Amino acid sequence: MTNNFDDVAGTWDENPIHLERSQAIAQRMMEILTLNKDMDVLEYGAGTGILSFLLSEKVGHITMMDNSKEMVRVMEGKVLDRNAMNLFPVCFNLEEEVSDQSFDLIFNQMVLHHIHDIKAIFEKFHKMLLPGGTLAIADLYPEDGSFHGEGFDGHLGFYPEQLESMLLTTGFRKVSYEECYEVKRATADGSNKLYPIFLLTASK
Numbered sequence: 001m002t003n004n005f006d007d008v009a010g011t012w013d014e015n016p017i018h019l020e021r022s023q024a025i026a027q028r029m030m031e032i033l034t035l036n037k038d039m040d041v042l043e044y045g046a047g048t049g050i051l052s053f054l055l056s057e058k059v060g061h062i063t064m065m066d067n068s069k070e071m072v073r074v075m076e077g078k079v080l081d082r083n084a085m086n087l088f089p090v091c092f093n094l095e096e097e098v099s100d101q102s103f104d105l106i107f108n109q110m111v112l113h114h115i116h117d118i119k120a121i122f123e124k125f126h127k128m129l130l131p132g133g134t135l136a137i138a139d140l141y142p143e144d145g146s147f148h149g150e151g152f153d154g155h156l157g158f159y160p161e162q163l164e165s166m167l168l169t170t171g172f173r174k175v176s177y178e179e180c181y182e183v184k185r186a187t188a189d190g191s192n193k194l195y196p197i198f199l200l201t202a203s204k
């Protein structure tokens with residue numbers, strides 16, 4: 001079965017915003033999280049793995065999980081080209097399947113708004129984190145629907161406060177968040193539309 005992201009996987013890395021956004025998020029993650037080479041990490045919805053490649057030298061292993069076969073194919077090619085022996089692409093859909101792997105850190109970038117049942121995915125992340133582990137989520141603040149345009153059936157961004165209360169009821173603690181990047185897009189009238197992105201962290 002194909003999904004929409006299969007069609008864009010081959011050209012994803014040509015968009016400079018995808019790299020710039022990942023660089024801003026990686027920089028902030030390195031500043032606020034204590035990363036070390038013993039850490040076993042999961043990036044969920046890794047796409048072409050841009051963020052994982054940026055963090056790869058700071059942690060032990062990263063499982064780069066995505067349910068788009070083509071995204072996974074692109075990641076596999078990049079891992080071989082760069083000889084990135086601590087990065088492991090895997091095609092998997094946590095919305096539909098259960099993983100028995102455990103991690104010190106789970107992070108995702110611009111993925112949560114594509115996940116239908118947020119509470120259910122938080123419960124899976126909580127189960128998959130080791131005690132003391134960290135969840136990091138970078139995603140859109142509420143937006144007017146123009147980010148994806150017509151036909152999008154995901155979430156139009158999030159209030160981090162609402163995610164915080166959901167995370168606390170799931171068993172997470174020490175939730176904090178801040179704005180970490182703004183996607184800038186030119187509009188038809190020549191002005192720029194801004195889509196701010198937050199970085200939220202929580203502990204198990």
Ligand SMILES: C[S@@+](CC[C@H](N)C(=O)[O-])C[C@H]1O[C@@H](n2cnc3c(N)ncnc32)[C@H](O)[C@@H]1O
Binds near residue numbers: 045
């Ligand atoms: C907007 S892209 C972001 C990709 C990458 N994180 C980035 O920021 O460059 C969303 C990614 O999440 C993946 N994705 C969406 N739903 C998923 C699911 N249920 N399980 C795994 N991956 C999923 C898509 O295939 C896609 O690669």
